[in-house]
Amino acid sequence: MKRHEFLRELHKVSANRNYLEIGVNDGRSLTLSRVPSIAIDPAFKVVSEIRADVHLAKATSDDFFARQNPLAHLKGGRHPLRNLARNRSPFGYWQRTTLDLSFIDGMHLFEYALRDFINVEKHSDWASVIVLDDMLPRSIDEAARDRHTNAWTGDVYKLIEILTRYRPDLVTVLVDTAPTGQLIVFGADPDNTVLKDKYDEIIAEFEVPDPQKVPESVLERTPAIKPETLIEAGFWAPLVKSRNRGTKRSRGLEQLRRSLQPLSTTR
Secondary structure, three states: OEHHHHHHHHHHHOOOOOEEEEOOOOOOOHHHOOOOEEEEOOOOOOOOOOOOOEEEEOOOHHHHHOOOOOOOOOOOOEEEEOOOOOOOOOEEEEOOOOOOEEEEOOOOOHHHHHHHHHHHHOOOOOOOEEEEEOOOOOOOOOOOOOOOOOOOOOOOOHHHHHHHHHOOOOEEEEEOOEOOOEEEEEOOOOOOOHHHHOHHHHHHHHOOOOOOOOOHHHHOOOOOEOHHHHHOOOOHHHHHHHHHHOOOHHHHHHHHHHHHOOOOOOO
């Protein structure tokens, strides 16, 4: 199953009410959305018809998320509250918007993908589905930080180890989509600051010169499951139901882990 076929199926099974995409390029993945969407890219060149209510942000993701209310296009923008009982003046507040489905396919260097994940997680919760693209390079050349091949994943595969080590509370599933795999992340916690706090430490360890030492398990795709296995799993309907009910993270994540136990995950 190719990456865009898999993403199309994710839109269906996740019953997402909104969508965010980092790395628009020509808009191929964006054409799959039918819900209010935000798409971020400093140099997009959309050539396909978009069939969703979309805000195209021509900006780097760092600059976009630095905005005062970056998800204002989606439901849950800025609203005034008025205390009528005491006749107080209105004051502003931010009604939190939760992203249901996010696709991260921006700059193919791990530090950019890491910052993208940190920013997306701030606007997600445990039932959100976060997809990181290009997790399974097919060669060391394809995984180089300095691009010198036509097809290029860069070293974003390092997010597999980074999330495993620094965020064991997350649930990650490595999926063998063509051509270069994807990592699906559940269990986001917008209040968790570990990755941000440890960012400099992570960069110091993982930023190394080419050639990259890509783990054999990544090159051979041994931890990855078939995309059909994940799409056809029985946890999606309960996940959507729990999400829509506002089930608490501790309870929902426990149920999700149990449901995913039969699958071969990255941990």
